[in-house]
Amino acid sequence: MARDIHVLGFSGSLRKGSYNTRLLHIAKDMLPQGMTLEIFDLSPIPLYNEDVRQQGYPPAVAEFRRKIREADALLIACPEYNYSVTGVLKNAIDWASRVELHEPPGSPSPLYGKPLGIIGVGSRYGTVRAQLELHQIAVAVNMFPLNKPEVYISNLPTSAFDEQGNLINEDSRKFLRQHLEALYDWTLRLYPQPQPATVETQEARQPATAGRG
Ligand SMILES: Cc1cc2nc3c(=O)[nH]c(=O)nc-3n(C[C@H](O)[C@H](O)[C@H](O)COP(=O)(O)O)c2cc1C
Numbered sequence: 001m002a003r004d005i006h007v008l009g010f011s012g013s014l015r016k017g018s019y020n021t022r023l024l025h026i027a028k029d030m031l032p033q034g035m036t037l038e039i040f041d042l043s044p045i046p047l048y049n050e051d052v053r054q055q056g057y058p059p060a061v062a063e064f065r066r067k068i069r070e071a072d073a074l075l076i077a078c079p080e081y082n083y084s085v086t087g088v089l090k091n092a093i094d095w096a097s098r099v100e101l102h103e104p105p106g107s108p109s110p111l112y113g114k115p116l117g118i119i120g121v122g123s124r125y126g127t128v129r130a131q132l133e134l135h136q137i138a139v140a141v142n143m144f145p146l147n148k149p150e151v152y153i154s155n156l157p158t159s160a161f162d163e164q165g166n167l168i169n170e171d172s173r174k175f176l177r178q179h180l181e182a183l184y185d186w187t188l189r190l191y192p193q194p195q196p197a198t199v200e201t202q203e204a205r206q207p208a209t210a211g212r213g
Helices: 019-028 050-054 059-070 087-096 128-141 170-190
Strands: 005-011 035-040 073-077 115-122 151-154
Touching: 005 019, 005 059, 005 170, 019 035, 019 073, 019 115, 019 151, 019 170, 035 059, 035 170, 059 087, 073 170, 087 128, 115 128, 115 170, 151 170
Parallel strands: 005 035, 005 073, 073 115, 115 151
Antiparallel strands: none
């Protein structure tokens, strides 16, 4: 029998009325059987500073990293600012991409090997450019993003949402549901068995390599 999976979701927008955060909450109401989704608020994550990291991860960052390690998969709601991912999102990923202080460079970060779902709401092209950049970032940190079905929702010229924040566009609802189902299947295909919170990979046991750590 297929196992249950736990997904950690976060949004690259901090504003209260964020469509992207809203999309995560809508996703929570249409999860496939066997999937749970916890939404993590990135607001308390400070700006990345290596000097600060050397003193120990700040509490909000440590909690974020722990929750990522404990999750079977991640779901990122990715807004688009100036054709790219938001600084908020990139900053959070940068914190999560680093190894533990007591571990040698090249050890797996919390993000290493995580299955990843990407969804987003933006203006005319519905975050398609930012999502491609997020795929590129996923290469750097060795997350495994789901490619299809894509969920990029435009809130122009007429919004896919009603005034109460309900997702009323039927196609958008369908793609979101299909994305969640595909993320479930993708996670089980990659990891039929639950992974320990710290995945020790062969690469982790090898000497540090340039560009990682
Ligand atoms: C600084 C800034 C830059 C933006 N650049 C883009 C962009 O390049 N492409 C786009 O689709 N929307 C862009 N937008 C519009 C946002 O995608 C839109 O406001 C969206 O609703 C933000 O996500 P949120 O509702 O989750 O906060 C930009 C918004 C801001 C504030």
